[in-house]
Amino acid sequence: MANRRENLDEFFDNLFAQLDNDDDNVVNITISDFGKVIKNEVDNSAKRNGYDTLEDMIAHKVSGRTYVRPDVGEKNRVEPNGTRYSYFVDLLDNVSYSQSYRGYYMEGHRRMIDMFKEKAKFCQENLSLLEDDLRNERRRYSNSKKDAYAKGCLDGIEFVEKSLKKSKLYMMTRIKEELAYQK
Numbered sequence: 001m002a003n004r005r006e007n008l009d010e011f012f013d014n015l016f017a018q019l020d021n022d023d024d025n026v027v028n029i030t031i032s033d034f035g036k037v038i039k040n041e042v043d044n045s046a047k048r049n050g051y052d053t054l055e056d057m058i059a060h061k062v063s064g065r066t067y068v069r070p071d072v073g074e075k076n077r078v079e080p081n082g083t084r085y086s087y088f089v090d091l092l093d094n095v096s097y098s099q100s101y102r103g104y105y106m107e108g109h110r111r112m113i114d115m116f117k118e119k120a121k122f123c124q125e126n127l128s129l130l131e132d133d134l135r136n137e138r139r140r141y142s143n144s145k146k147d148a149y150a151k152g153c154l155d156g157i158e159f160v161e162k163s164l165k166k167s168k169l170y171m172m173t174r175i176k177e178e179l180a181y182q183k
C-alpha cells in the first residue's frame with residue numbers, strides 16, 4: 001500500500017521538478033493538457049487500487065461500507081432438464097462486483113472467468129477436464145507479483161473452482177432426486 005502511495009508521490013515530485021526546471025515538455029503544454037496528465041495518473045493510481053476512477057475511490061471511502069469479494073451466487077432459475085454445463089455457465093454469468101473490486105482486479109477476475117467459460121465449451125460432457133487447467137493457472141498466478149490484476153486472476157480461478165464444485169453438487173442432487181422419485 002505504501003509503495004502505491006510512493007509511486008503517485010514520485011510522479012508528482014517529478015512533475016513539479018520539471019515545472020521548476022522549466023522543462024519544455026511540461027511548460028509548453030496547455031493547462032487543459034496538464035490537467036489531463038494529472039487526472040490520468042490519479043485515475044491510473046485509483047485503478048491499481050481496485051477502483052475505476054478517483055471518484056469511485058472517494059465514494060467508497062466516504063460511504064464506509066465494507067465489501068466482500070465476488071463469490072459464487074445462487075442460480076436464479078433451475079431448468080428441469082438442464083445440464084451441468086448450463087448450470088456452470090449460469091453461475092459464471094451471475095457475478096456482480098462491489099465498488100472496491102473494480103479496475104485491474106475486475107479485469108483479472110473476468111479474464112479468468114471468460115477463459116474457463118470458453119474452455120468449458122469444448123468439454124461440455126466432462127467438465128472435470130478443467131480441473132488440471134485450473135491447477136496450472138493457479139500455480140502460474142501464485143508465483144507472479146501480487147498486484148490487483150494477479151489477485152483478481154487468483155480469485156477468478158477460485159471462483160471457477162467453486163462454480164465447478166457447485167455444479168457437480170447440483171447434478172448429484174438432481175440424480176438423487178430422480179432416483180428417489182422412481183422408487
